[in-house]
Amino acid sequence: MQQHRTGPAWGQEEKLIPLSHTILLSAVLFAVGTVGFLVRRSAVMMLVCVEIMLNAANIAFIAFARHHLSMAGHIWVFVVITVAAGEAAIGLALIVALARERGTIQVDELRSLKG
Amino acid sequence: MPTLESLPHVLPEVALAVTAAALFVLEALWQPRGRARRVGFPLLALGGLLAALLFLVASPSSAEPRFFGGLLTQDPFSTFVRGVAIVATALAVGLALGSPSLPSNRRVEYHGLLVLLALGMCLLSSAGHLLMIYVAIEIVSLTSYLLAGFDDRGGRSAEAGLKYVLFGGVASGVMLFGFSLLFGLFGDLSLSGLGQALAHSTTLSTGAGRWATLLALVFVLAGLGFKIAAVPFHMWCPDVYEGAPTPFTALLSVGPKAAGFAVLLRFGTGLWPELATDAAAATSALPWLLLLGVMSTVTMTVGNLAAIWQDNLKRLLAYSSIAHAGYMLMGVVAGGREGPGAVAVYLAVYLIMNIGAFAVVSAVDRSAHSEDIGVYHGLGRRAPLLALAMAVFLLSLTGLPPTAGFVGKLYLFASLIHHGGFWYVLLAVVGVLNSVVSLYFYARVLRAMFLESAAGEPAPVSLANSAAALAVVLAVPTLALGIFWQPLAAIANFSGSLF
Numbered sequence: 001m002q003q004h005r006t007g008p009a010w011g012q013e014e015k016l017i018p019l020s021h022t023i024l025l026s027a028v029l030f031a032v033g034t035v036g037f038l039v040r041r042s043a044v045m046m047l048v049c050v051e052i053m054l055n056a057a058n059i060a061f062i063a064f065a066r067h068h069l070s071m072a073g074h075i076w077v078f079v080v081i082t083v084a085a086g087e088a089a090i091g092l093a094l095i096v097a098l099a100r101e102r103g104t105i106q107v108d109e110l111r112s113l114k115g
Numbered sequence: 116m117p118t119l120e121s122l123p124h125v126l127p128e129v130a131l132a133v134t135a136a137a138l139f140v141l142e143a144l145w146q147p148r149g150r151a152r153r154v155g156f157p158l159l160a161l162g163g164l165l166a167a168l169l170f171l172v173a174s175p176s177s178a179e180p181r182f183f184g185g186l187l188t189q190d191p192f193s194t195f196v197r198g199v200a201i202v203a204t205a206l207a208v209g210l211a212l213g214s215p216s217l218p219s220n221r222r223v224e225y226h227g228l229l230v231l232l233a234l235g236m237c238l239l240s241s242a243g244h245l246l247m248i249y250v251a252i253e254i255v256s257l258t259s260y261l262l263a264g265f266d267d268r269g270g271r272s273a274e275a276g277l278k279y280v281l282f283g284g285v286a287s288g289v290m291l292f293g294f295s296l297l298f299g300l301f302g303d304l305s306l307s308g309l310g311q312a313l314a315h316s317t318t319l320s321t322g323a324g325r326w327a328t329l330l331a332l333v334f335v336l337a338g339l340g341f342k343i344a345a346v347p348f349h350m351w352c353p354d355v356y357e358g359a360p361t362p363f364t365a366l367l368s369v370g371p372k373a374a375g376f377a378v379l380l381r382f383g384t385g386l387w388p389e390l391a392t393d394a395a396a397a398t399s400a401l402p403w404l405l406l407l408g409v410m411s412t413v414t415m416t417v418g419n420l421a422a423i424w425q426d427n428l429k430r431l432l433a434y435s436s437i438a439h440a441g442y443m444l445m446g447v448v449a450g451g452r453e454g455p456g457a458v459a460v461y462l463a464v465y466l467i468m469n470i471g472a473f474a475v476v477s478a479v480d481r482s483a484h485s486e487d488i489g490v491y492h493g494l495g496r497r498a499p500l501l502a503l504a505m506a507v508f509l510l511s512l513t514g515l516p517p518t519a520g521f522v523g524k525l526y527l528f529a530s531l532i533h534h535g536g537f538w539y540v541l542l543a544v545v546g547v548l549n550s551v552v553s554l555y556f557y558a559r560v561l562r563a564m565f566l567e568s569a570a571g572e573p574a575p576v577s578l579a580n581s582a583a584a585l586a587v588v589l590a591v592p593t594l595a596l597g598i599f600w601q602p603l604a605a606i607a608n609f610s611g612s613l614f
Contacts, residue, residue, distance in 0.1 A: 034289075037285055046281050053292065054291060057292045060296070064295060064298050068302040073295075073298060073304075075246075076298075083249075083253045086257055087253070094277045097276075098273045098277055112269075112358075113353075113357050
């Protein structure tokens, strides 16, 4: 990918907020999402935790894109946001369908498929 | 190659995209009734798939395999897998004709989504860039979530769809985080660029850099392992297979798995180009091969052992498909030219025998409304032709001669043994032992069909539907390819090379 340096402001910004801080934020968000997914039993909350994981990756992409001075990481984030919207729409549609049939969205109570 | 010159090379994908759009738009504008709806739309979908297949066969060869600035890489292996994906989708359209598990008022959407899924699988099998891998995996996943939740009789199907969406979301989230780590470590997103960076980077010389790279690879493997249903990312598989409408389950067990194997192979050969040519010398790829080898062993063992306890045929075939992912991983580990060739042969064989087995399940389901092993009791007397076809598929899945499954397994084991080395031969031995275990649960179905008599008055099994016809038709090549395997050898020769 082509790399553009857009003036001295880039380097100065990096001094203000070092790469390690952004990456740490991203790692913490990813851990929050993962733990939340494993602990929460409501399907909606699990979907929210998946979104948190996706956004943790987004932050990492933005941070690394600035570090490498590459536009590819920035473009990636827009793609992920679009896909995540589609995923949330489909997930919520299935949750609504299930809530109508069973009256619950707790994944512990979904046992008609043994497993 | 720049965008405009790339277009003639993606005509199959263009045909699929146009067909899917046409299906959705025609449904919305025209709202057809009666025969146009029942027959016309499946025919339109089949026509689009046929056009895509013709474009694929006639696609111009190119000296430069990378298109759209490196987003897509086309090589003989990807051409073959795209063919498998399109044929599998066409078979799923055939299976769906008159199937009671699809609501009649939403048939058109079903076909539109199937064609979109085929498009995603085609893109996935030739993706040469991390962004393309991500987008293609999501096209395949999002359409699969919807199709898995398509059956509106009872809540089983919606439950399957929801479980699929939750597991799939986490798997793609983890994979995405792995991609971001790879991007951060090596500063590139295309597979070829990552390969060069890996070869020259100083990142791997530090301990922290090595661990970070390994972590990124494990995260990526989680996403790809989810698509091929490899242990430990297989938990969704039995539930989704059981709950999804059977015509779609047949496709799900073959198509996305084939595309997943293509991208797994391309990821490995992209990051470590020496894997494609000389697998024996590829010591730099050691952690990746080690991960895949362990995954292969665990996947086939867990799949086969869990299948023993299943009484529902769809769950049994789900665990069997997990075990088969383990077998095919052996070919990925073997690498070189022979490994991908063996995987391609197995994919071709697996396409025929697994969709055939699901066609029998679908045919029995139409009259018995159950997939329990109990309704298969005495099938040999009630529907001898169907039971005979099922016997052929089960023997082929076990890998017994004279069926195509035997030839497929032979290629996989041979690729490992030719590679040589203690661990590779050990993996082949584990594969053979697993095939012996699998004989037990496949033979259980055979015994139910031929040796046990049905309790009470079972419903007669009708042969006059598309599923039974497809099952009988697919049994022929399963047997024929086991005796005359020159076509399979040609596949191995053709599709062994990846760029």
